[in-house]
Amino acid sequence: MLAVVPPPVTVRVPSKINLLLSVGDLRDDGYHDLTTVFHALSLTDEVTVTATTGEPGVEVTGEGERLVPTGDDNLALRAVRALAEHVGRPEDADRVRVVIRKGIPVAGGMAGGSADAAATLVACSALWHLDLHRDELAEIAATLGSDVPFALYGGTALGTGRGERLVPVLSRHTYHWVLAFDQRGLSTPKVFGELDRLRATGDPPRVGAPEALLEALASGDPRRLALLLGNDLQAAAVSLRPGLRRTLRAGVTAGALAGVVSGSGPTCAFLCSDGESALRVAAELAGAGVCRTVRVAHGPVPGARVRDE
Ligand SMILES: C[C@@](CO)(OP(=O)(O)O)[C@H](O)COP(=O)(O)OP(=O)(O)OC[C@H]1O[C@@H](n2ccc(N)nc2=O)[C@H](O)[C@@H]1O
Numbered sequence: 001m002l003a004v005v006p007p008p009v010t011v012r013v014p015s016k017i018n019l020l021l022s023v024g025d026l027r028d029d030g031y032h033d034l035t036t037v038f039h040a041l042s043l044t045d046e047v048t049v050t051a052t053t054g055e056p057g058v059e060v061t062g063e064g065e066r067l068v069p070t071g072d073d074n075l076a077l078r079a080v081r082a083l084a085e086h087v088g089r090p091e092d093a094d095r096v097r098v099v100i101r102k103g104i105p106v107a108g109g110m111a112g113g114s115a116d117a118a119a120t121l122v123a124c125s126a127l128w129h130l131d132l133h134r135d136e137l138a139e140i141a142a143t144l145g146s147d148v149p150f151a152l153y154g155g156t157a158l159g160t161g162r163g164e165r166l167v168p169v170l171s172r173h174t175y176h177w178v179l180a181f182d183q184r185g186l187s188t189p190k191v192f193g194e195l196d197r198l199r200a201t202g203d204p205p206r207v208g209a210p211e212a213l214l215e216a217l218a219s220g221d222p223r224r225l226a227l228l229l230g231n232d233l234q235a236a237a238v239s240l241r242p243g244l245r246r247t248l249r250a251g252v253t254a255g256a257l258a259g260v261v262s263g264s265g266p267t268c269a270f271l272c273s274d275g276e277s278a279l280r281v282a283a284e285l286a287g288a289g290v291c292r293t294v295r296v297a298h299g300p301v302p303g304a305r306v307r308d309e
């Protein structure tokens with residue numbers, strides 16, 4: 001009798017920006033305590049997992065494909081292994097082929113690698129008929145990276161701890177964004193390290209508590225929200241990549257309500273008053289010569305979901 005081969009599973013997963021990112025002091029374990037408001041955007045990656053008796057491993061196409069490692073350190077492959085071990089079937093990890101179609105810039109501060117890990121957890125869970133609750137997947141996700149749990153849930157959420165402890169935030173309004181990708185990525189640990197250095201030698205500005213921003217989100221008024229976007233890592237990202245100052249200015253000159261560096265950067269996110277304004281800002285920013293690529297996106301959107309074929 002022929003063995004039944006399960007059909008491939010494709011999962012679409014959002015990128016994130018941090019509407020607010022407050023960074024505490026360096027902890028003994030090398031991490032920083034964060035208070036952050038994550039916001040999932042319609043700029044996505046897609047991950048397909050296939051059961052294989054042939055070559056396991058990962059293949060990457062699309063945005064920044066050559067920058068993504070394809071060995072055991074690929075976050076999607078780490079997710080396959082972590083899930084297989086969690087359910088006591090470690091040998092299954094060697095029978096999966098992963099294909100990643102990237103739309104999220106690599107090392108861009110938009111959690112693309114984390115998104116691929118979250119998507120892979122959801123995809124393998126479906127491929128292996130595991131029927132795990134999303135909260136159980138989130139526990140595995142947190143072992144893979146601080147940003148991975150958020151990519152499972154999406155929406156808008158308040159993150160604390162390393163960023164892995166999440167509480168959903170009600171946000172009914174859809175916000176429109178323009179994203180400016182830089183020529184090269186920035187390393188997350190280097191940017192945190194630069195912030196520690198700046199704090200040891202001076203007093204870079206610190207963003208406040210999230211309450212006012214959460215109220216602005218509840219009001220649904222992008223103009224109110226624009227006044228409250230903030231990121232403690234921005235000074236560090238700009239210190240390592242001074243050209244970002246020009247990019248941030250150019251977005252506002254082009255008509256955005258406000259701009260902020262996303263996470264550890266270097267991607268800059270510009271909030272616009274509506275979808276039409278975002279298209280105008282994107283066109284003007286693309287012509288300003290301050291970044292490699294411009295994209296429009298909206299948020300919030302849901303987390304990693306199996307795509308209906
Ligand atoms: C800065 C943020 C903001 O959302 O996003 P990105 O810019 O990476 O997208 C995240 O905290 C990144 O999360 P993630 O990319 O999953 O980081 P991890 O793999 O957990 O950690 C990578 C390294 O970043 C530093 N790190 C990360 C998280 C944290 N709360 N404190 C830290 O100091 C540590 O040096 C750690 O070794």
Ligand SMILES: Nc1ncnc2c1ncn2[C@@H]1O[C@H](COP(=O)(O)OP(=O)(O)O)[C@@H](O)[C@H]1O
Pocket residue numbers: 067068069073074075076100105106107108109110111112113114116117185186188263264265
């Ligand atoms: N599937 C993946 N996609 C992107 N980057 C990955 C992946 N797996 C591992 N990485 C590594 O993770 C690093 C951080 O990538 P990414 O998550 O895109 O950025 P950020 O942490 O700035 O949001 C990359 O430089 C790359 O070496």
